[in-house]
Amino acid sequence: MNIDMPVQIEEALIALEESGFEAYIVGGCVRDSVMGRTPADWDITTSALPDEICAVFKKHKTVLTGAKHGTVTVIIDRLHIEITTFRIEGEYSDNRRPDSVVFTKSLKEDLSRRDFTVNALAYNPKTGIIDYFGGLSDIQNMTLRCVGDPDKRFAEDALRIMRGIRFASVLSLTMDESTHLAIHKNCNLLKNISAERIAAEFNKLLLGDYVEKILHEYKDVIAVFIPEIVPTFDFDQRNFHHIYDVWGHIVCSIAAAPKLIYVRLAMFFHDIAKPQCLKFDSRGIGHFAGHPKMGKEICQTVLKRLKYDNTTIKIVSFLILYHDTQIFPDKKSVKTWLLNYGIAPVRLLLEAKIADNLAKNRSFPQRLIEAKECRAVMRKIIKNGECLSLSQLAVNGNDLIEAGFAGDARLGAILKSLLKAVIEGKCENTKTALMKLAETYR
DSSP states (O other), X not given: OOOOOOHHHHHHHXXXXXXXXXXXXXXXXXXXXXXXXXXXXXXXXXXXXXXXXXXXXXXXXXXXXXXXXXXXXXXXXXXXXXXXXXXXXXXXXXXXXXXXXXXXXXXXXXXXXXXXXXXXXXXXXXTEEEESSSHHHHHHTTEEOBSSOHHHHHHHOTHHHHHHHXXXXXXXXXXXXXXXXXXXXXXXXXXXXXXXXXXXXXXXXXXXXXXXXXXXXXXXXXXXXXXXXXXXXTOOOOOTTOSSOHHHHHHHHHHHSOSOHHHHHHHHHTXXXXXXXXXXXXXXXXXXXXXXXXXXXXXXXXXXXXXXXXXXXXXXXXXXXXXXXXXXXXXHHHHHHHHHHOHHHHHXXXXXXXXXXXXXXXXXXXXXXXXXXXXXXXXHHHHTTOOOSGGGSSOXXXXXXXXXXXXXXXXXXXXXXXXXXXXXXXXXXXXXHHHHHHHTTO
């Protein structure tokens, strides 16, 4: 098999080989190429030591990004290439990083320290794919299997547990039995991993095509760093609008959502507070008044703990708070939401509403229909360039001043009133109509 790679990568491989060293692309870029996917990164492994790598690429900018661990970043025509020396790793006393690294001249020894067989593949145009551990067979069988003893691999770096379920979600790989059991057995080791590293893997997992299956199979793993989800497991909603327990509904709604991280995060948390909010009416039907507000608060606590940025927390909180608030599918209602909150947040909110309702009892489709109609109305409003902001009004402050409103401290309030009238359909967005209406505010 020939792997098509960027010219800068080919140049780097040739430069290392012409200097007398072995060099291969390695890991995810080989895996993705074999699977017919476009690699996001291109990494090189080599027998050259860090100082030798720098010498080979002395005409290019090099950065010792991890010289202690054998990694040099070489920049060729603006492409950043991580080149790492073949290495053997020592013990992992903290379940995060090796206590020591020893360089080796053996590619096989280097590949033997990798996490999964599908990532322990190397390739060079001259040698083709080198596969010491059955990675090609595992790709053919769509299997995810650790290199060697899975308990040892996860004890070395517990983040591999998250990487494993992330790969399963994104690549549709099924864990082999020993890897599957070891993930459940060792999942508490995730407590030793930094919040930022877990959050990065969690985001990728949520965006996978097979997220629904993985969140069901490995909910105990997710509960290690988000224990707030445990009450949702097997929690009967006791409401005819629902066909799943709370966790089942949450997971189904995530899978139904578009691959937008704000929306998928919001769906993960949108009903997390339902178990605490359950109340029964006289017929014994369950209701969950207040769950969006409490869910928003739980979400904020969790996302702060996982070191998410403030923008993500703000947007996801907005989606959770209003996911159950009804928006009517008419121009006045939709325009009012767009005026109050902006196009981007409302667009995300409508996607969240649709995903939420796709995960409910389809025998009662009214809310789903409404959400889709709202989306259609919003798209039409935006396409037609209809007035949604002061900048789109046919009049401005100068027009009002020229008409004799000079010195009126209410200029801003008058403009907002005019905008409100346009949005509510009470006034056309023309200068004549707006100036006539403005006269009534004197």
